[in-house]
Amino acid sequence: MNRVLKHLRFFYQKSQSELAKELELSKSYISEIESGKKDITLRVLNKYSKIFNIPTSKLMYFSEIENNEDLKSKFLSELIKR
Numbered sequence: 001m002n003r004v005l006k007h008l009r010f011f012y013q014k015s016q017s018e019l020a021k022e023l024e025l026s027k028s029y030i031s032e033i034e035s036g037k038k039d040i041t042l043r044v045l046n047k048y049s050k051i052f053n054i055p056t057s058k059l060m061y062f063s064e065i066e067n068n069e070d071l072k073s074k075f076l077s078e079l080i081k082r
Contacts, residue, residue: 001063006034
């Protein structure tokens with residue numbers, strides 16, 4: 001999940017500081033999540049979902065397919081269409 005959240009932040013061109021503010025979390029916590037040092041809680045995942053307007057279930061699905069490039073490209077294409 002950590003890589004998915006980092007890719008999502010890059011995709012929407014947000015810095016860790018900007019995202020931390022929007023999520024009401026510390027920048028260091030965002031960094032720890034993205035680096036895999038901390039696991040994300042469902043509460044925080046729901047916040048990501050609201051900020052990026054992507055259902056939590058889709059974030060979880062994307063986490064499942066992150067190593068499959070074909071599925072990942074298809075998923076990102078669907079997001080862009082929104």
